[in-house]
Amino acid sequence: MIVLKDVWKRYYRHHIFHRSLREDIISLFKRKQRQGLEKNEFWALKGVSFEVKKGECVGLYGPNGAGKSTILKLIAKVTYPTRGTISVDGRVAPLIEIGAGFHLDLTGRENIHINGAILGMRINEIKRKIPAIVDFSELNEFIDMPVKKYSSGMYLRLAFSIAIHSDADIFLIDEILAVGDEAFQEKCLDKIQNLKKQGKTMIVVTHNRKLMEEVADEIIFIEKGEVIDTSSLATLYSKLKHTK
Amino acid sequence: MTGIPLRLNPYRDLFLIFIWREFSIRYRQSIIGVLWAILQPLSMMLLFTFIFTYIMPMHITDYPYVLFFYAGLLPWSFFSSSLNYAIPSLTNHYNLITKIYFPREILPLSGVAVAFIDFGFASIVYVLLLILFKAKISWNIFWFVPLFILLLVFTASVALVLSALNVYYRDVKLASGFLIQLWFFASPVFYSIDRLSLKLKLILFLNPLTFIIENMRRCVIEGRGVVWWQFLFMTVFVSLLFSLSYKFFMVTERKFADVI
Numbered sequence: 001m002i003v004l005k006d007v008w009k010r011y012y013r014h015h016i017f018h019r020s021l022r023e024d025i026i027s028l029f030k031r032k033q034r035q036g037l038e039k040n041e042f043w044a045l046k047g048v049s050f051e052v053k054k055g056e057c058v059g060l061y062g063p064n065g066a067g068k069s070t071i072l073k074l075i076a077k078v079t080y081p082t083r084g085t086i087s088v089d090g091r092v093a094p095l096i097e098i099g100a101g102f103h104l105d106l107t108g109r110e111n112i113h114i115n116g117a118i119l120g121m122r123i124n125e126i127k128r129k130i131p132a133i134v135d136f137s138e139l140n141e142f143i144d145m146p147v148k149k150y151s152s153g154m155y156l157r158l159a160f161s162i163a164i165h166s167d168a169d170i171f172l173i174d175e176i177l178a179v180g181d182e183a184f185q186e187k188c189l190d191k192i193q194n195l196k197k198q199g200k201t202m203i204v205v206t207h208n209r210k211l212m213e214e215v216a217d218e219i220i221f222i223e224k225g226e227v228i229d230t231s232s233l234a235t236l237y238s239k240l241k242h243t244k
Numbered sequence: 245m246t247g248i249p250l251r252l253n254p255y256r257d258l259f260l261i262f263i264w265r266e267f268s269i270r271y272r273q274s275i276i277g278v279l280w281a282i283l284q285p286l287s288m289m290l291l292f293t294f295i296f297t298y299i300m301p302m303h304i305t306d307y308p309y310v311l312f313f314y315a316g317l318l319p320w321s322f323f324s325s326s327l328n329y330a331i332p333s334l335t336n337h338y339n340l341i342t343k344i345y346f347p348r349e350i351l352p353l354s355g356v357a358v359a360f361i362d363f364g365f366a367s368i369v370y371v372l373l374l375i376l377f378k379a380k381i382s383w384n385i386f387w388f389v390p391l392f393i394l395l396l397v398f399t400a401s402v403a404l405v406l407s408a409l410n411v412y413y414r415d416v417k418l419a420s421g422f423l424i425q426l427w428f429f430a431s432p433v434f435y436s437i438d439r440l441s442l443k444l445k446l447i448l449f450l451n452p453l454t455f456i457i458e459n460m461r462r463c464v465i466e467g468r469g470v471v472w473w474q475f476l477f478m479t480v481f482v483s484l485l486f487s488l489s490y491k492f493f494m495v496t497e498r499k500f501a502d503v504i
Contacts, residue, residue: 011502077345079501092345100339103265105272110265117261118344120254 002052002075002170002201007084009045009070009225010037044070046225047084054089054169057202059216067225068205072172075203090169090201093119095160104148108139108158111147115159119166129165136191137161138184157184164191170201175208189214248490255346262354266329267361281362282369284325285317292317292434305436307465308377315461316433318370319392322363323399323453324424329355330403331420334411335504342501349493352407356400374464382467388460391470395456398482401489408496411504427451432458452482 037043045067052058060068073079074086076094101118102111112133116126134143137157147155163171173192192215196202204216212219221229252259271277292313296302305312330352334341337351374381410416431453437445438458448454455478462468 073342073501076343078342080498094344100343103269105269106265110268114261114265117258118340118346120346121257123257123260 001054001087001089002203003085003087004051004071004074005049005085007045007048007071007074007081007086008043009067009074009079010041010082011044013040013042043225045074045081048222048225048227049084050220050227050230052201052203054201055196055199057196057204057215057217059212059219060203060205060222061212061219062222066222068222069174070225071222072174072203072205075170076172088170091120091167092170092172093163093166093168094172095163095174102147102155102159105146107146108137108143108150109134111158112162115162116166119163120168121166125167133158133161133165136164136187153181153184160188164188164195168200170203171195172203174205251347252350255350258346259350259354259357262350263357263361266354266358270358278362278365281365285314285321285366286369288317288321289313296434304434307379311373311377311379311465312436312461313434314370314373315465316431316457318363318366319395319457319460320428320431320433320453321366322359322395324428325362326356326359326399326403327406327420327424329358330407331410332407332417334407334500335414335417338504341504348497348500349404349490352403353400355407356396356403359399360396379465380467381464384463384467384469387463387470390475391456391460391463394452394478394482395460397486398452398456401482401486404489404493408493408500411496411500427453430454432461436461452478452485 048067048071050058060071062068070079072094074081075088076092077088078094101115103114106114109130112130113123113126116129116133117123121129134140137154137160139154139158142150142154147158150158189211192202192211196215202215204211206212219231220227221231271280274280276283289310293309296304296309333351333355334348340346341348406416406420430448430451432448436458437448437454440448455474459470459475463470
């Protein structure tokens with residue numbers, strides 16, 4: 001269960017954050033937080049509220065810069081809202097820009113350990129899951145090779161395989177099917193459907209209609225940091241057709 | 245402070261994996277591997293011994309110079325390499341910090357842990373030197389352990405604060421080489437504060453490393469003990485520093501992903 005209540009997120013445009021650090025220190029002694037915007041700041045999210053129930057799969061849809069990735073970051077607890085509250089029940093596995101934790105000098109197998117641990121797996125759990133992960137990635141022959149020698153497709157396949165084998169309750173999926181050949185994409189979709197059947201909660205960000213169509217129960221439209229519409233897939237397409 | 249074990253416990257496997265990863269990355273594609281951990285204090289020790297025996301013959305201590313310098317360089321190397329690993333640890337993992345949640349202190353602390361492994365290897369040489377130069381070992385050698393714990397906690401505090409600050413200002417990384425060098429001369433690594441006046445001693449004791457390094461050497465090669473009240477005072481001071489540093493880290497941590 002994920003609940004966002006009137007979530008606002010302020011970002012800085014600048015490279016240097018003097019004010020930020022000073023504020024953090026001062027806010028240690030002060031209860032009230034600054035609410036407004038100052039020069040070079042902007043709202044990435046302006047009062048976003050929605051709920052995702054357990055086992056639901058929700059798609060976030062909207063133009064670039066609408067705030068979709070910010071929402072995923074907030075749910076992953078990587079960053080915190082300026083205002084409003086978020087409550088997330090269950091372990092989160094972010095599949096955001098997969099392979100972020102890979103180290104190029106280490107082998108595929110070693111990277112499975114690292115990425116698995118980053119996704120919250122126990123060492124024993126990783127050891128147990130390695131055969132399944134390697135199988136799914138179809139990288140059996142190359143698994144003991146340094147990742148720097150992998151092609152980008154191989155890299156992606158390994159990363160996706162690790163993430164998908166996590167025991168998390170909530171999966172955050174951000175534009176991950178952009179790379180990889182068609183056969184593997186098909187396999188990923190199958191796996192995602194599979195996770196859905198197991199009752200995993202999912203939040204999907206994609207511009208890929210096919211993926212949206214296949215997995216999302218509900219679609220939330222976001223534009224300029226605001227939820228402009230929430231609807232089921234059928235109404236979405238009738239609307240899209242209407243506007244075209 | 246009781247919150248720390250509670251907070252880190254679910255992530256202990258990740259912590260172990262990070263330590264193992266740092267360690268294996270470092271010596272990958274290297275011929276002499278972990279010997280590097282020994283080489284640094286060993287070569288510095290030889291250099292100092294050479295300088296103060298032949299180039300600038302100076303009476304520093306009655307104990308063999310080789311032992312004296314190595315005894316100071318061992319804790320110093322631990323401190324300086326901890327900082328070298330820890331300070332850029334958060335900014336180097338930019339792509340993790342902006343994407344996945346885990347207690348961020350795992351990154352600088354695993355830097356300290358890797359330096360601890362190096363320290364372990366370098367200690368083997370220390371033991372060999374102690375045997376070779378027939379140092380008079382007394383029961384006071386056991387002081388080494390509580391002193392090392394002080395050093396560990398102090399190093400972790402500095403690592404937490406500087407790595408967090410480096411997320412905000414890269415100046416920290418730029419200044420760190422220079423800062424560590426200054427700190428080296430301010431610590432009794434190749435000198436002893438034994439014969440200094442009380443006033444000078446008190447000034448030098450502002451640097452916690454002075455107390456730690458000086459006493460680590462005393463209790464091992466000189467067989468002398470540690471003054472209890474000084475030790476208690478240092479323990480209180482270092483514990484306070486650690487809890488403040490941790491607090492600072494926790495406050496700044498919330499914004500790492502936004503400002504990194």
